[in-house]
Amino acid sequence: xxxxxxxxxxxxxxxxxxxxxxxxxxxxxxxxxxxxxxxxxxxxxxxxxxxxxxxxxxxxxxxxxxxxxxxxxxxxxxxxxxxxxxxxxxxxxxxxxxxxxxxxxxxxxxxxxxxxxxxxxxxxxxxxxxxxxxxxxxxxxxxxxxxxxxxxxxxxxxxxxxxxxxxxxxxxxxxxxxxxxxxxxxxxxxxxxxxxxxxxxxxxxxxxxxxxxxxxxxxxxxxxxxxxxxxxxxxxxxxxxxxxxxxxxxxxxxxxxxxxxxxxxxxxxxxxxxxxxxxxxxxxxxxxxxxxxxxxxxxxxxxxxxxxxxxxxxxxxxxxxxxxxxxxxxxxxxxxxxxxxxxxxxxxxxxxxxxxxxxxxxxxxxxxxxxxxxxxxxxxxxxxxxxxxxxxxxxxxxxxxxxxxxxxxxxxxxxxxxxxxxxxxxxxxxxxxxxxxxxxxxxxxxxxxxxxxxxxxxxxxxxxxxxxxxxxxxxxxxxxxxxxxxxxxxxxxxxxxxxxxxxxxxxxxxxxxxxxxxxxxxxxxxxxxxxxxxxxxxxxxxxxxxxxxxxxxxxxxxxxxxxxxxxxxxxxxxxxxxxxxxxxxxxxxxxxxxxxxxxxxxxxxxxxxxxxxxxxxxxxxxxxxxxxxxxxxxxxxxxxxxxxxxxxxxxxxxxxxxxxxxxxxxxx
Numbered sequence: 194x195x196x197x198x199x200x201x202x203x204x205x206x207x208x209x210x211x212x213x214x215x216x217x218x219x220x221x222x223x224x225x226x227x228x229x230x231x232x233x234x235x236x237x238x239x240x241x242x243x244x245x246x247x248x249x250x251x252x253x254x255x256x257x258x259x260x261x262x263x264x265x266x267x268x269x270x271x272x273x274x275x276x277x278x279x280x281x282x283x284x285x286x287x288x289x290x291x292x293x294x295x296x297x298x299x300x301x302x303x304x305x306x307x308x309x310x311x312x313x314x315x316x317x318x319x320x321x322x323x324x325x326x327x328x329x330x331x332x333x334x335x336x337x338x339x340x341x342x343x344x345x346x347x348x349x350x351x352x353x354x355x356x357x358x359x360x361x362x363x364x365x366x367x368x369x370x371x372x373x374x375x376x377x378x379x380x381x382x383x384x385x386x387x388x389x390x391x392x393x394x395x396x397x398x399x400x401x402x403x404x405x406x407x408x409x410x411x412x413x414x415x416x417x418x419x420x421x422x423x424x425x426x427x428x429x430x431x432x433x434x435x436x437x438x439x440x441x442x443x444x445x446x447x448x449x450x451x452x453x454x455x456x457x458x459x460x461x462x463x464x465x466x467x468x469x470x471x472x473x474x475x476x477x478x479x480x481x482x483x484x485x486x487x488x489x490x491x492x493x494x495x496x497x498x499x500x501x502x503x504x505x506x507x508x509x510x511x512x513x514x515x516x517x518x519x520x521x522x523x524x525x526x527x528x529x530x531x532x533x534x535x536x537x538x539x540x541x542x543x544x545x546x547x548x549x550x551x552x553x554x555x556x557x558x559x560x561x562x563x564x565x566x567x568x569x570x571x572x573x574x575x576x577x578x579x580x581x582x583x584x585x586x587x588x589x590x591x592x593x594x595x596x597x598x599x600x601x602x603x604x605x606x607x608x609x610x611x612x613x614x615x616x617x618x619x620x621x622x623x624x625x626x627x628x629x630x631x632x633x634x635x636x637x638x639x640x641x642x643x644x645x646x647x648x649x650x651x652x653x654x655x656x657x658x659x660x661x662x663x664x665x666x667x668x669x670x671x672x673x674x675x676x677x678x679x680x681x682x683x684x685x686x687x688x689x690x691x692x693x694x695x696x697x698x699x700x701x702x703x704x705x706x707x708x709x710x711x712x713x714x715x716x717x718x719x720x721x722x723x724x725x726x727x728x729x730x731x732x733x734x735x736x737x738x739x740x741x742x743x744x745x746x747x748x749x750x751x752x753x754x755x756x757x758x759x760x761x762x763x764x765x766x767x768x769x770x771x772x773x774x775x776x777x778x779x780x781x782x783x784x785x786x787x788x789x790x791x792x793x794x795x796x797x798x799x800x801x802x803x804x805x806x807x808x809x810x811x812x813x814x815x816x817x818x819x820x821x822x823x824x825x826x827x828x829x830x831x832x833x834x835x836x837x838x839x840x841x842x843x844x845x846x847x848x849x850x851x852x853x854x855x856x857x858x859x860x861x
Contacts, residue, residue: 242697242698245698245700266294266295267294267295268294268295268296268297269294269295269296269297270296270297270298270299271291271296271297271298271299272298272299272300272301273298273299273300273301273304273704274301274304276298279291296703297705298702298703298704298705300704300707309630311589311629314645314647315559315560316559316560317557317558317559317560317842318527319523319557319558319560319839320523320524320525320555320556320557320558321521321522321523321524321555321556321557321558322520322521322522322524322553322554322555322556323518323519323520323521323522323554323555323556323843324362324364324365324517324518324519324520324552324553324554324845325384325515325516325517325518325520325551325552325553325554326362326365326366326367326514326515326516326517326550326551326552326553327514327515327516327543327548327550327551328366328367328368328389328512328513328514328548328549328550328551328552329512329513329514329547329548329549330368330396330399330402330512330547330548330549330550330850330851331396331486331512331547332396332485332486332489332510332511332512333482333485333486333511333512333513333547334478334481334482334485334513335482335513335543335544335547335548336512336513336514336515336543336548337349337381337386337478337482337513337515337543338478338479338482338543338544339475339541339542339543339544340540340541340542340543340544340545340860341475341541343475344475347382347474347475347478348472348473348474349379349380349381349382349386349472349473349478350379350380350381350470350471350472350473351378351379351386351470351471351472351473352377352378352379352380352469352470352471353378353427353430353465353466354466354469355377355378355379356376356377356417356418356420356423357417358377358417359375359415359416359417360375360377360387360416360417360516362408362516362518362552363408363409364407364408364409364552364554364767364768364845365407365408365550365552365767365845365847366405366407366408366550366552366765366767366847366849367389367391367405367408367514367550368391368395368402368403368405368549368550369389369391369392369395369402369405370405370406370411370413371389371408371413371416372413372414372415372416373414373415373416373417373418373419373422374389374390374391374416374418374509375387375388375389375390375416375417375418375514376388376389376390376417376418376423376426376511378430379470379471381515383517383520384515384516384517385515385516385517386513386514386515387513387514387515387516388426388511388512388513388514389511389512389513389514390418390422390426390505390509390510390511390512391509391510391511391512392508392509393508393509393510394508396510396512399549399851402549403761403849407767407847409713409767409768409845410713421454422505422506424454424459425496425500425506426511427459427465428444428447428448428449428459428462428463429488429489429492429511430465430485431444431459431463431465432444432447432488432492433481433484433485433488434465434471434481435463436480436484437477437480437481437484439474439476439477440471440473440477441464441467442463442464442465442471443463443464444462444463444465445462445463446462447492447495448495448496448497448500449462450462452497452498452499452500453499485511489510489511493506493507515543518554519781521556521777524555536860539860540859540860541860542860543860545850545858545859545860546858548850549849549850549851550847550848550849550850551847551848551850552767552845552846552847552848553845553846553848554843554844554845554846555843555844555846556841556842556843556844557841557842557843557844558774558837558839558840558841559658559839559840559841559842560658560839560840588647588648589645589646589647589648590645590646590648591623591644591645591646592643592644592645592646594618594619597618597634597642597644598618601636601637601642602637603615603636603637604616604618604634604635604636604642605634605635605636605637606621606633606634606635607635608635608639608640608641608721609639609721610639613635616634618634621634623644623645631644631645632644639721639722657773657775657838658773658838658839658840659701659704659707659708659709659773659840660698660707660708660709660710660771660840661706661707662698662700662705662706662707662708662710663706665696665698665710665771666696668716669694669696669712669714669716669717670717694712694713694714695712695713695714696710696711696712697710697711697712698710699711701773709770709771709772709773709776710770710771711768711769711770711771712768712769712770713767713768714766714768714769715766715768715769715844715845716769716842719766719844723764723766726763726764727762727763727764730763730764730853730854730857731760731762731763731852731853731854732760732763732852732853732854732855760851760852761849761852762849762852763848763849763850763852763853764846764847764848764849765846765847765849766844766845766846766847767845767846767847768844768845769842769843769844769845770843771840771841771842771843772840772841772843773838773839773840773841774837774838774839774840774841775831775836775837775838776841777837778830778831778836778837779827779830779831787823787824787826787827787830788823788824788826788827790823792814792817792818792823793818793822793823795810795811795814796811796814796815796818799811799814799815
């Protein structure tokens, strides 16, 4: 086995390079992740979160310091407005002088609103799908196949020059360790197509797959196949494609011309690489799927003995994995017609009977916005038209009680169905007489019903929303005193991690106490809704269901795949991140953040370059900086009308489809 480990990274790599398989293109596609940094400034010893928290909570202004020279530099405090004046006046001398000392930024009181300010109206009605990871549970291409008989617009593109491509998702569930197991094979409809060579034990025993760590729970190694295993996989796919008569693919030697890989090249035994990509129609993809399913076991059985010496080939099988991120697609529309189309799209996108895991990031824009109530002439419901900006409300108008009663059959005093009570609006004032805050009321589905209409002036300037990093950890506490929330801790964290969720903070723009956060749990406030979904869609277990007192269905054979007949939860909440939506504009990926590329440092240090290549690179950086400095490029990006500035809450959810009721396994 040691022999092949050495094999996979040296001579065989150069042979594959001769075949033209290695791709040198920089792959910038990856999920939006707060802890990503550009490679130009990446460090082997990043600042630990403990040090970030120390600077926020322990290090105080004027505190006596010891340590390195910079830490001994006197600390001064300046308001954020002072920096704005320096920028507006283009005061270069003052800006340069500020670099010589440590400065604490203090946000001016007039530049902020408290979250409970009476002039702010918060809204969370806009939702987006930002990431989807689909993993099949059986050999074949189930994750790629749409749920339709025919589609003349369907096409996928296979590319077998992606052997260097790494599997980048950091959230979600595969059901196995991706280290040395992932093979990128092309692109589908706005998604990446992968084959994951999963251990047979994890395919046959679903409990092993369910126990596998989530992608964010355990750090894995390089995901790409070794060059030796990659060649095996390519030869199998070539043999499957060669059986499709409508494709111009042929193979002359199924296992090459010699057991020694160094004695032959892929191009000598198949024309798979004559085209840079291979486009497949729906019927072609279905045929490829059938051949993979039917031929894998026999192909492995007949493979040369030397191919199986390390045990990898006969202990694995290819599962299909579809990955889509960065799409930022609006979902859950308030328009019933649009929701109907969305449901049909989910149902058509794929056939879910052989899908095992489906992970997704659902983002919600938290905005404090003005809104106008109007009556839909085709309905008796009161509809809300949302203005996607963040402005203070200048005046509040109470919505007449008859309008609220006309729009809702029953109005409750709590979102929790376990102990909520119907309310009589005449006996339940719109505002608390002591606190003057709105007394919340809720509809049948537990959604809050606004009792006031907020109005604002059109000339009020929009503002952004950031997290207060000093208090955000309290929000993730499972101890919620509000009687409206019934918290199930098992929904928020797993049995082995019953402690306060881990919150990582990312201060923005040197504000120290304000910025973005990432957490390995979702807010406890989501627990009742997750529990409600589980109750509605989970299969029954042996005995009586944890969430349901109804008798079991007759179909119990399927439960034999689970220990003691107990299935894992159908829905998991894996983690979340809060960030300002403007991040999508200023840094579509970490590598594209203008002010984190080290360009000025390169321009200064490059003056000492001695080689021709380094001198050429230095000239390019100098020219780029002479045209626009990094902060000017950044300012240009955000200096547009209606730039998105909502606070985005992005939750990662994982559906374990084997625990889903059969009737619900349809995408609806």
